[in-house]
Amino acid sequence: MSKAFDFLLDEKNATELVSSIPYAEYLGIRIQQNINGEIIFLLPFHEKHIGNPMIRAIHGGIIASFLECSSTLMVIGTVCHDHLPKCVNHTTEYLKSAKGVDTFARVKVNKAGRRIVAASVSSWQKDESTPIAISYSRFLVNE
């Protein structure tokens, strides 16, 4: 399931998809492809993302929002084109403090069932091998 449908690889589709969710657009999420043609989500750094001005770290809630939005977008792009999946729950595990730079995420759809889709997301800043946060989410589809 790691390969996305061609749907998300089209830049126009990707931009339209992000703008269909006001909160994803507000965060400024972008959908990109890496050299292997895999879908990578990007959260460009913005001053409004800072949660702790003393250490200039991105707010944990923003990171969780980014991961949840990324998995929603991936589920729409790969599993259900015609309707919004409903997030049942979302667990974020924070591994490192997020610095004030761009953040990337890769989504893996672990199971696309008839009613439930389970996805996990890994996010990183400078190096993909040292993730800053990992999240697990479940979505209700085909309601």
Next chain:
Amino acid sequence: MSDSKKPDTASPNTGHPGFQEYQFNPISMEEGKATVMLPYNEKFVGDKTSGSLHGGIITLLMDTAGGMCVMSTLKQIVVIATLDLRMDYLRPTKRGMDITAEVECYEITKNVAFVRGFAYEGEGDDKEAVAHMTAAFMLNTQGPNITDMNRFSAVSSEDK
């Protein structure tokens, strides 16, 4: 922003960019408990058709309220960091409804604080839980040293 600026515990409204940006409104704060309100905003909608808020903004609210309630149990200001945070979305929120987070710190140990709470919409008889949160916060986490701070503020001033 000056590095010497001290955090102001009396009014969490100052110094935290989130309070201006998201219009978080701290309603009450006592030892181990925090209530924070998020006014409805079209920008934070997750489903345009129904106008319900995106889960991410409720997570952001719950994380902030969780952090505040951990702070309220501590005798002094320490740096805290979220270890993990689980959100259960009980029902979609309604268009135009403000969300109130009621969070409590139910256990605190030397290193870790455990937090849980509900996000509600409506008041009185119409009050309904829309989400549940459980989280763990690490206490006394190491902040970056002064050199790191200078580096980050240099980057931010360039960006501006």
